[in-house]
Amino acid sequence: PMVKAEEATKLAIDAGFRHIDSAYIYDNEEEVGRAIRSKISDGIVKREDIFYTSKLWVTFLRPELVRPALEKSLKKLQLDYVDLYIIHFPAALKPGEEMLPTDEDGKIVFDTVNLCATWEALEKCKDAGLVKSIGVSNFNRRQLEMILNKPGLKYKPVCNQVECHPYLNQSKLLDFCKSKDIVLVAYSALGSTRDKRWVDQSAPVLLDDPVLGALAKKHKRTPALIALRYQLQRGVVVLAKSCNEKRIKENMQGFSPSCTIEEATWLHGKELDRNMR
Template sequence: VPKSKILESTKIAIDIGFRHIDSAYVYQNEKEIGQAIRRKIADGVVKREDIFLTTKLWSTFHRPELVKVGLERSLKNFQLDYVDLYLIHYPMSIKPSEEIYTKNENGKILFETVDLCATWEAMEKCKDVGLVKSIGVSNFNRRLLEMILNKPGLKYKPVCNQVECHPYLNQSKLLDFCKSKDIVLVAYGALGSQRPETWVDQNAPFLLNDPVLCAMAKKHNRSPAQIALCYQVQRGVIALAHSYEENEMKENIQVLEFQLPPEDMEVIDGLNRNFRYFPVNFAVGHPNFPFSDEY
């Protein structure tokens, strides 16, 4: 979402009925989102407890002594006392600095190896002191999830794992594993991508132009976006739908008004091609890089 539209689009989303707002320190949108939430609270539209606010620990704050520092920066941005869900954004750690991406003189990102179990223990402490209601992870594969789940002295397991997930990358194996551990799978990129050049191959296919989704949308008198979102909801996946257009937001929230028959769900399952819009190539080679053939 363009930074100039974050404040207004967040207020519109709340007015329409959205209550789950997904943010992150690295998105650099926390100040505007916090302002929108506080404005709607002041207007009497919602109470703080009505909003489920997610933000994420950035990779320069993985060292245990920096986890609370990172969360407190986000809370200062929001100007709120707590967040509802705090996630380790990526399992790849970057050397601490005031920059988003710490780089050397040649422009290469300076990664480091941090014990993510120690990071997780610091996340647990943030929950214990009330700065966050729940804690989870993002972009973790099965191996990394098991590392946290099998950690000696685990106090709180991750409540969710937020990963790229859509009909072209349905994450079925990871979803089954998460369900077996009572971990919720949260889908980003649920509608494909708005194709930012920094992250996405400009030759990537447009998910919402897929002929199968388009034909199914016509059959059900819905939009391709609604079909893609409904698919996730019926699988038990929490789908994040990004838009700053009011008509699209209203359309997205209507996904709860209908269901797809089992045969349509199977057809959409067949679209899976293990295609990623967000391959996060900047971190290839890091020992915790999660996007491999393993799930």
Template structure:
């Protein structure tokens, strides 16, 4: 794979392409000042990022869309240069709610289509205005939806031209098989977005996805900065790892750049998130060197099989994906 800053896309099974380096747009809505996502996405486009990963539940799609539109208007990019991934949230799994949810994303972005639309989690929540519905005892209210019926509603959105490609996120092998073996499957999932980094390399799921022509998109590719309610704090800090630091010294790169390059080089797309201008630029500087086969093997050997993002608050959901081995 000859990857360059200008050209680092790989093919999806439906004929579309996905850039291997993306930009995550999640920011805690309570703590992120208004306009942050707008400015950071504009900067990211100037730096060279073309793949943006967002979601309705990030509450900032209007800013991300504005940034994309401003950079199209000033001639920096064309719409077809940009790859935007949106996500179907847990409260919109019933088939009748799928297209309206996607249309909310399109309306916020003020774009005609998204490039990829994915089921964010295989766990349905009670539909309604609340994204995180709870009962009076503070317990999450779950909902049963047939994931195959949800998928058929997504297929209709693709057929209507609202989205170019369809995928999933946080699906285990069993859940992927439900879709892949669905009678009358029209559009297979092209991607599965899961946690993936040198401490959680996902060897078995990655192999299964490769066998089925599903691209893995890795979130938390350099560990995680989310707060303790979301993140397993028992995880050792990835970026202080001695091996990553020492390989970095050899190439005059940081441990973060080594971690990103590791996944990109094995065909895993990565979506590092940063609202720090220096780090946004820094994370993009991964195309001017490559890791040797020995270094790749050594980094693979760092796998501890521990997740940063365990989602334990939903571990009693019947479709909680992380009870299975992979």
């Protein structure tokens, strides 16, 4: 059965997931925060066992808006800090109440913001103790280099969260990130969301792929688990999104020692991840 964000987060924590990935724009931080706090008060986990990621939405990229945005997320979560705070996209939209501001023609209204200034504001949030680590999402190599080469850089991005799966394996970006000691975090690890607004509906469905299917059969696993394990073996931190109780539990098998797929790759399994949209 499909469950809501709060219930799914509780199920995930019960299943052993410790990395919970959300964002201001997902509009579920109140529910996710409630779930985390209830598991803490039940004594299932301590706050320091949970690795919680939130994201700075693109209408808040002006430096003076960064800390207030993070404080909004913390207030919704009812937490003192987040473990990771990342810039959601490297493109600013017009600040204001609208999350996707449009003009009278329905066109998105962009804003001009220097991302290096945004980054400096994130560094200040880390110094203030509101966040443990700071990173980015959906950045390309050039955008990463802009931050890395910034004069007076205090903290470099710890990660870059991007769409990544066997049909979009990001191998060049992964090599670059590894060379800079930046962790690549994969979203849509089981294939893209197939949203009609931007995905060609005739494009092949990743989980129906014959190669994944054959490997799954051979190892008595599901195609989803093969896709998750593929990422772990290349040193990618993987986010597995589900609101389905059975699948939440099943996704965890990708990380469990009972998995026979090349036991030597076990080290990557240490990073346990969860993405809930």
